[in-house]
Amino acid sequence: MPKITVDGKSIDAKERQMILQACIDAGHPVPHYCYHPGLSIPASCRICLVEVEGIPKLVPSCQTPVRDGMVVHSTSPKAVANQKAVMEYLLINHPLDCPVCDQAGECYLQDYSYVYGRTESRFEEAKAKKPKKDVGEHVLLYNDRCIMCTRCVRFTREISGQGELYVDGRGHKEEIDIFPGRPLNNKLSLNVVDLCPVGALLDKDFLFKQRVWLLKETPSISPVDSGGENIYLHHNEGIIYRVKPRYNADVNKWWISDDTRHSYKAVHEKSRLRRPMRVQYGTQVETTLTSALATADAELKRVHKESGDGSLYTMFSPMMACEEVWLLGKYVRSIDRGAVFVLGPVPTTGQDEVFTNPATGKETFRIKAEKVPNAAGVRRVMQLLGGPALTLDELSKSAKLKGGWIVGGYLSNWVTDQLKLPKGVKVVQDILPTKLSDTADVVLPAAAWAEKDGCWENFAGKIQVFQVAIAPPDGARREGDVYFKLLGRTGMYDAQSVREEMGEPFASVTIPAERGAEPAMEFVEL
Ligand code: SF4
Ligand code: FES
Secondary structure (H helix, E strand, O other), X not given: OOEEEEOOEEEEOOOOOEHHHHHHHOOOOOOOOOOOOOOOOOOOOOOOEEEEOOOXXXXXXXXXXXXXXXXXXXXXXXXXXXXXXXXXXXXHOOOXXXXXXXXXXXXXXXXXXXXXXXXXXXXXXXXXXXOEEEOOOOEEEEHHHOOOOOHHHHHHHHOOOOOOEEEEOOHHHOEEEEOOOOOOOOOOOOHHHHHOOOOOEEEOOOOOOOOHHHOEEEEEEOOOOOOOOEEEEEEEOOEEEEEEXXXXXXOOEOOOOHHHHOHHHHHHOOOOOOOOEEEEOOEEEEOOHHHHHHHHHHHHHHHHHHHOOOOEEEEEOOOOOHHHHHHHHHHHHHHOOOOEEEEOOOOXXXXXXEXXXXXXXXXXXXXXXXXXXXXXXXXXXXXXXOOOEEOHHHHHHOOOOOEEXXXXXXXXXXXXXXXXXXXXXXXXXXXXXXXXXXXXXXXXXXXXXXXXXEEEEOOOOOEEEEXXXXXXXXXXXXXXXXXXXXXXXXXXXXXXXXXXXHOOOOOOOOOOXXXXXXXXXXXXXX
């Protein structure tokens, strides 16, 4: 393993690694714009130039491989003079609109100008003005702010493979643009917004909604398909404003789909269920959670007493956390030892959408056709619980079943005409109203995934934890809390303790450390 010295600090690098990536891995700050670990290396912005002992000129650290014993200086007078020159050049035409720019607070140009920039501009001529452009369904381009790093262009060529973006013109007239009639509308389009180190590419959905320094960040998992993309939910005062990718080398790397980014909208749907209901004299009436739970419990016990073992069923949702499946299964089986378990509908859309790099033919990203996050996890926990299990088809034909606990939690209406449930008592726990909740004997407003803790298993068998970001709306309760109460357990629901109770492989699931992600900005006084 090569060892290099950077600014007097000894760093263990990997074979054939570039100096910059070795520094990033070691947490040593070297400024960079055009370099991104997930893209090809053009070495065009030139801010990462460093001095290497034995080489007479500055070299781009992003494109120069390490050699054992290499001595690198990124803070020497020569390297610093280059950093300042690059900053001065980039700021010549850059507008001073940080107060109204969405990127302010997470902008490389802003951050580096504090460290490497000049306090005053020597440029006296008029700044070049470039037009704003609507480049796609979700993306706006403020060309004035662009620093021509070409990360966005390389992404559309190398990862999404659609190549909608290109560099038009030369010199100070260079601009990013879309090819005529080919807007940036691929399903990974918003990754270019994350890649843009300045505020040139903007997410229309997030535009002017929040200052980024007000946002809190919670690690989570995408709820829109079985891919298990790792994400951060960015929220403030109980409202989610955006979804950003969380690096995971084994799952989604640096990228997420646009559907994942917009998944948070279901959480703030105006039609969310907020009031527990129970049927009184043939009509649904509003009630308290305590009374709704007491009614649900009493009704299921009555059905079991009247119809015996094997008369109850539980329809688990593939949106549920594994821990919730475990607890609900335990509860229903505590009433009816022969209760039947069923996995609810698993919507799919034909084939997986596969993205490839046209130059290499290699797969770069996959959007799964299975549009729920935890069908695999629910199947695994049903097996762990043991006992009778049916398919949806078998459930619809069963004459023995007289009462069921049905969980929804899907991000849109999931009750189709094909869904046939046995006649009898129905307790429905859901986040959005459906035909089923409209006619249920008891309705329990539930929490969306962003409002609770738990774990999901993706299509590849990877079990991943998501954490609570915001509180559920008034009147809704986290499923885990409800099941704890029904099982007579004291205290609040604690996902980790339930995972330990479930044993391996759940007991040891943790949130992975971010390896290979872009480093957080660190300031060094030069
Ligand atoms: S729009 Fe952003 S990502 Fe694209 S070249 Fe300009 S600065 Fe780079
Ligand atoms: S980061 Fe090395 S030249 Fe741009």
